[in-house]
Amino acid sequence: MMRAKDRLIIVAAGCSLPAVFLLGLEFASRNGWVNPTFLPAPSAIFATFAQIILTGAFFAPLVHTLTLLFVGYSIGCIAAISLGVLMGYSRAIYNLFEPLTELIRPIPKPALLPALILFLGLGAPMEITIVALGSFFPVLINTVQGVRAVDPVMIDTARTFGHKSPAVWRRILLPASAPYVLAGMRISLGLALLLVVTSEMLSGNGGLGDAILSAQRSFLVKESYAWLIVLALVGLVLTAIFNWTEKRVAFWQAPQAQ
Amino acid sequence: MSVTALHQVSPAPQGARLSIDKIGKVFTGPSGGSVKAIDGVTLNVEPGEFLAIVGPSGCGKSTLLQVIAGLMSPSSGAVRLGAQDVTGEPAHMVYLFQQYGKSLLPWMSVAENVMFSFRHRIVMTRSAARARCDEYLAMVGLLDFADHYPWQLSGGMQQRVAIARALAAEPKVLLMDEPFSSVDALTRLDLHALILDLWTAKRFTAVLVTHDVDEAIFLADRVAVLTHRPASISEVIDTNLPRPRLSIETRESPNFLALRHRLLAHLLARPGGAAHDAR
Known part of the structure; x- marks a missing residue:
């Protein structure tokens, strides 16, 4: 166990690096070492950021992005878990779907955007679809592995007490594979955020991705960076929520590994 | 009892x-x-x-x-x-496994594991189920550990939980x-x-x-x-x-x-x- 004092030193050292970085940018920008039009001083960016927050301007784009993210991510994860459980459980179903999923999985998802725009236009349906598609595959692969890794002893335990198939699924297969599913959902969350921003930039009708790109196109460079900070915070908060949830859903994993 | x-x-x-x-x-x-x-x-x-x-x-x-x-x-x-x-x-009939570490379900507490063996078969109130669970945990001397998780117990204690769980199903054959x-x-x-x-x-x-x-x-x-x-x-x-x-x-x-x-x-x-x- 690390002593509190040692931990404090490490945390302080870790925090000092971003501070040094920001200070460096501030100097570079003020002294004209970089073009201040392209890279305004962090202090100026933070002032703009504060304005966005205080005027409530952040609200609409944030809600737009989070809604698309939530809907697309949920659809992707639920579909992937459903199919993944079936594919993990049954060889036949796995063999049926594996060629199809292996065909689509390796395609970098942004490459599908032009086709999706043709079919779905530039609105929310296209954005939600691409987020769902991106979220789908990591969760699918992990769920298949997770279900396969369930120890037969666990399933036989349920059977010997006379639990029928639905109960075995709900009470054994799902919780036992949950840590794997969550590992996949963690990867998907990052991908979902990436895709929602990319598709918003392409659509240009709202959201944080649109805000970043529109500001840059209007030469509102400070605003563009300020929106980037909002996006970074969104990522930070989402990761924190995810960690919190994971610790509670798969609470038996960490202590068991010790 | x-x-x-x-x-x-x-x-x-x-x-x-x-x-x-x-x-x-x-x-x-x-x-x-x-x-x-x-x-x-x-x-x-x-x-x-x-x-x-x-x-x-x-x-x-x-x-x-x-x-x-x-x-x-x-x-x-x-x-x-x-x-x-x-x-x-x-x-x-109930089967008691050698691998208690795999047979006890880590996401269920000791009491939930024990109730897993009979709760689905019998219509009973939560308190009645808990009473039956406690009866069997007492028999194996683990009543005080009902709300622990299996991985918090030693190997011998885990197998005693598995035994209590098997018997709580009240099998004719073990x-x-x-x-x-x-x-x-x-x-x-x-x-x-x-x-x-x-x-x-x-x-x-x-x-x-x-x-x-x-x-x-x-x-x-x-x-x-x-x-x-x-x-x-x-x-x-x-x-x-x-x-x-x-x-x-x-x-x-x-x-x-x-x-x-x-x-x-x-x-x-x-x-x-x-x-x-x-x-």
Whole structure:
């Protein structure tokens, strides 16, 4: 166990690096070492950021992005878990779907955007679809592995007490594979955020991705960076929520590994 | 029932005779080859009897027990409990696994694990279920750990939870697959005494598969010796040791030692036995 004092030193050292970085940018920008039009001083960016927050301007784009993210991510994860459980459980179903999923999985998802725009236009349906598609595959692969890794002893335990198939699924297969599913959902969350921003930039009708790109196109460079900070915070908060949830859903994993 | 009740007069044996009738099991490999694991095993276990099945490792004794439990279907022959054929998982038989670490579900507390064995079968209030759970946890001395998780307990404690869970289902037949082989030697002696206490109190039929000759003699009324793979019965021996059996005294009695000698000689003499493996 690390002593509190040692931990404090490490945390302080870790925090000092971003501070040094920001200070460096501030100097570079003020002294004209970089073009201040392209890279305004962090202090100026933070002032703009504060304005966005205080005027409530952040609200609409944030809600737009989070809604698309939530809907697309949920659809992707639920579909992937459903199919993944079936594919993990049954060889036949796995063999049926594996060629199809292996065909689509390796395609970098942004490459599908032009086709999706043709079919779905530039609105929310296209954005939600691409987020769902991106979220789908990591969760699918992990769920298949997770279900396969369930120890037969666990399933036989349920059977010997006379639990029928639905109960075995709900009470054994799902919780036992949950840590794997969550590992996949963690990867998907990052991908979902990436895709929602990319598709918003392409659509240009709202959201944080649109805000970043529109500001840059209007030469509102400070605003563009300020929106980037909002996006970074969104990522930070989402990761924190995810960690919190994971610790509670798969609470038996960490202590068991010790 | 409280812990002290274990030492009161035991009830009459419950349940029906377990008949294992010419069981055979052949495994077919993916390449089409087949392996005969069990070859015509016939055994009758009377209600309330404690039967041990010993055999060299890899002889197919676990397979035999899984067939008896209905977890695996036999290639030939049949298992009957009373007049009923065993197909699927019979309601009155419970299988106790060697790997308590995998059999106890880590996302359920000790109490939830125990209730997992009976709650779905019986319509009962939460408090009634908890009372039954507590009764069995008290019998194995783990009432204070009801709200712990299995991974917070030692190996011996985990196997006691598994035993409490198996018995909380109130089976007529308890099938035990080397349940004491993954705990340390002292804990094992402790669990032997515990299982005999519980068996005396509840009078279920017990079938124990083990490779430990001492364990088989100490616990059982009869010991069935299996041959090397494919498993068949080579001998069934009555232990005829008085009950209650005492952890130290019984194991030092001349009769115990004579049985031990006979069984070990029998197991080691055969080609393909343990002595053969050691070469």
